[in-house]
Amino acid sequence: MSISTSRRDQQPVFVLHTYPFKETSLVVELFSRDHGRIAAVAKGARRPRSVMRGMLQSFQPLLGTWSGKNELRNLHSLEWGEGLLLLQGQALMCGFYMNELLLRLLPREDAHETLFDYYAQTLRQLGQIEHNPITLRRFELAMLQEMGYAVPLTHDEDGRAVEAERAYFYIPERGACVVQAKTAQQSGVQLAGKTLLDMARDDYADVQTQQQSKQLMRVLLGHYLGEKPLHTRQLLMDLQQL
Amino acid sequence: MRNPPALEQLVEALRCLPGVGPKSALRMAYHLLQRDRKGASHLALSLNRALEVVSHCNLCNNFSEQPTCPLCASEKRDASQLCVVEMPTDLMMLEQTQAYQGMYFVLMGRLSPLDGVGPREIHLDKLVKRALDGVVQEVILATNYTVEGEATAHYVSELLKARGLKVSRIARGLPMGGEIEHVDSGTLAQAMMERRNVK
Ligand SMILES: [Zn+2]
Numbered sequence: 001m002s003i004s005t006s007r008r009d010q011q012p013v014f015v016l017h018t019y020p021f022k023e024t025s026l027v028v029e030l031f032s033r034d035h036g037r038i039a040a041v042a043k044g045a046r047r048p049r050s051v052m053r054g055m056l057q058s059f060q061p062l063l064g065t066w067s068g069k070n071e072l073r074n075l076h077s078l079e080w081g082e083g084l085l086l087l088q089g090q091a092l093m094c095g096f097y098m099n100e101l102l103l104r105l106l107p108r109e110d111a112h113e114t115l116f117d118y119y120a121q122t123l124r125q126l127g128q129i130e131h132n133p134i135t136l137r138r139f140e141l142a143m144l145q146e147m148g149y150a151v152p153l154t155h156d157e158d159g160r161a162v163e164a165e166r167a168y169f170y171i172p173e174r175g176a177c178v179v180q181a182k183t184a185q186q187s188g189v190q191l192a193g194k195t196l197l198d199m200a201r202d203d204y205a206d207v208q209t210q211q212q213s214k215q216l217m218r219v220l221l222g223h224y225l226g227e228k229p230l231h232t233r234q235l236l237m238d239l240q241q242l
Numbered sequence: 243m244r245n246p247p248a249l250e251q252l253v254e255a256l257r258c259l260p261g262v263g264p265k266s267a268l269r270m271a272y273h274l275l276q277r278d279r280k281g282a283s284h285l286a287l288s289l290n291r292a293l294e295v296v297s298h299c300n301l302c303n304n305f306s307e308q309p310t311c312p313l314c315a316s317e318k319r320d321a322s323q324l325c326v327v328e329m330p331t332d333l334m335m336l337e338q339t340q341a342y343q344g345m346y347f348v349l350m351g352r353l354s355p356l357d358g359v360g361p362r363e364i365h366l367d368k369l370v371k372r373a374l375d376g377v378v379q380e381v382i383l384a385t386n387y388t389v390e391g392e393a394t395a396h397y398v399s400e401l402l403k404a405r406g407l408k409v410s411r412i413a414r415g416l417p418m419g420g421e422i423e424h425v426d427s428g429t430l431a432q433a434m435m436e437r438r439n440v441k
Contacts, residue, residue, distance in 0.1 A: 017356050023261040054426065058389050084431040092393045096355040103356070235353065235360040239397055242366055 007067040008035065012081055014119065015058045016099045020046065028056060028075055029103060030064060033116040037106045040066045040075035052078055059087045059095045059123055071108070083124075091126040094136055097232040098122065101140070104225055105147060115146035133214065134204040140217045141199065149224060152176065153200035164194040170216055172223035189219045249275065301372060303365055304330055304348040313346065320344045322379040326369065326398060328352050328386055336384065344382070347372055352385060353394040364394070366401065373402055380408045387414050 012033040021027040026045040030038050045052045052075070055062065061081030066073040087095050098119065106112070122139045125132070144151050154162055156176040162168070168176040171188035176196055195212040204210055245253070249271060256267040274282035298304065299311035306312075313319065323344025327333050333346050349364040361367070373381055381402050385391035399409040415433035416425055425433075 019357075020261060022263065023266070054428070057428075060428070080427045084428060086432065086435065087389070088392065089396045092389060092396065093355065095389070096393070100356055231358045231360075232355045234358075235355050238360045238362060239366075239401075242361055242370065242401055 006069045007065070008032075009065050010063040010079070011035065011065070012116070013062050013064040013078075014060070014116075014123075015056055015062065015078075016103055017058070018042070018045075018056055026056065027072065030066075030075075031102060031106070031116060031119065032064065033113055034111055036110040036112055037102065037108050038066070038073055039071065039108065040064075040068075040073035042075045042078075055079070058099060059085055059092075061085065061120060085123050085127045087123065087127050093232060093236065094126050095123060097136065097230070098139060100230055100232050101143060101221070104228075104230075105143070112146055115143060118142045118146070134210065137199075137204060137210075137213050137217060138202065140221060141213075144220060144224070149220075150175070151220065153196045162193045162196050164192070164197055166193040167191070168193055168196065170196075170219070172220055187219070187223075189215045191216060302346045302348055303350060303368060303372075304333060304346065318343075321377045323382060324373055324378045324380070325382040325384050327384045328391065328394070332384065332386075342382075345378070349385070349394070352388075352390045353397060354390050355393070361397070366398065369398065370401055370405070373407055374405060378407065380410060383409065383411045 013030045016029040016031050016037070018026045018028050021041055024044050024046045026042045028040050028042050028045075030040060032038060042050075042052050042056065044050050045056060047053075055078040061083060063079045063081050065076045065078075067076065068074045102119070106115075118139065122135060125135050129135070141151060152175040156162055156168065156178060157171075157174050158178075162176055167179050167190060169179050169188050169190050170176050176193075177188075179190065189212075191212040192208065194206070195209045195216070198204065198206060198209040199213055199216075204213065244250070252271045252274075253264070253267045256262055256270050257264065259267075262270070274285070295307050296305050297307075297309075299306035299314055300309050301314040302311060304311055304313075308315070320343045323342075324347055325336065325342060325344055326347045326349065327336065328349050328351060330348055330350075333348055336342055336346075347369050349366075349369070351359055351364045353359060353361070353364060372378075381398075383395040383398060385394045385398075395411055399411070402409050413436070414429070415436065416422070416429065422430065
């Protein structure tokens with residue numbers, strides 16, 4: 001008997017999301033370290049006594065075994081991976097936010113080992129400290145860069161070194177532009193050169209850097225996400241209105 | 243060959259059931275019309291009647307035929323405790339234990355950020371109003387220990403604590419008769435983290 005070459009054993013994965021499939025099954029969106037984002041069917045996972053049922057939780061390092069070559073793989077098993085993460089409180093919502101970004105922006109079947117490791121590391125940090133916006137800023141930037149979207153920080157659109165004291169207008173796909181009357185009309189965000197240089201150095205100590213990096217990432221993500229708003233962002237706004 | 247329009251319409255209608263695709267819907271329709279016409283008629287009547295008389299209890303949000311359900315109207319219950327559960331089945335499970343004598347609130351779901359299920363869909367405004375009736379002293383969160391259930395518990399507790407209520411969460415850990423050797427490592431890790439002092 002030959003073992004099908006399409007079988008993958010004990011792969012490091014995270015569950016990004018699940019949704020019902022047929023009467024008793026689930027489709028599981030997995031983020032795997034070596035094979036990128038894949039979708040697999042967990043057969044019978046909605047039955048009360050399913051072994052996989054309790055394992056299909058997001059934010060836990062798991063080991064997944066699946067097979068198949070179609071867009072929908074067959075998920076055979078999930079086991080606890082290395083180290084257990086316990087996200088609580090607001091950290092959970094940060095986790096959902098990251099998962100939504102990955103589901104929306106990460107193409108299927110595209111391996112991103114570095115991004116996977118960064119995601120795992122970010123989850124570990126979220127598990128240790130209560131909600132920290134800087135952790136999310138770092139993840140957003142690393143995610144865009146790992147996916148191949150250029151986010152130039154040290155040089156402006158004409159290749160000149162960014163100056164800390166100067167004001168810039170940051171436009172998606174173009175980068176930092178020196179503020180002129182005509183740039184102000186485009187969709188972008190105005191910020192200090194220092195913010196860009198701080199971000200390049202991964203230094204978020206300055207309050208202004210924290211605020212402006214948040215605006216910058218929102219504009220950039222909005223550009224790549226398109227019209228459809230993020231569910232997680234909407235939910236947080238709805239909660240604040242109660 | 244096409245089916246008669248009324249049959250097609252029935253098949254289409256059956257597909258509103260969760261997990262029922264075109265094939266299962268067709269099978270159900272054939273069964274109802276061919277093998278069990280009496281059952282089919284009973285189903286149609288029951289469905290109509292339920293739609294007419296079943297609504298939500300104005301206090302606990304559970305299904306009820308009266309504006310206030312019998313459990314909420316009962317004078318034997320402890321009105322100082324309010325237990326929040328996701329679904330009516332969770333309420334029934336807790337009632338079976340006979341370990342709890344307080345009141346309930348049924349969310350009819352859980353916060354599910356990636357599916358767009360937010361505070362409105364799970365009636366958090368109604369829950370806040372219910373919990374602030376002046377009689378409730380403690381709110382017990384009995385949502386599931388899934389990531390969605392945990393997120394729901396977190397935000398409900400933030401809402402209610404900010405309004406001065408005492409909030410608790412049902413405990414988790416080893417099951418009754420649980421042997422450490424056979425318990426999954428997630429449960430075991432949590433049991434270790436949430437260990438308690440021995441009195
Ligand atoms: Zn009631």
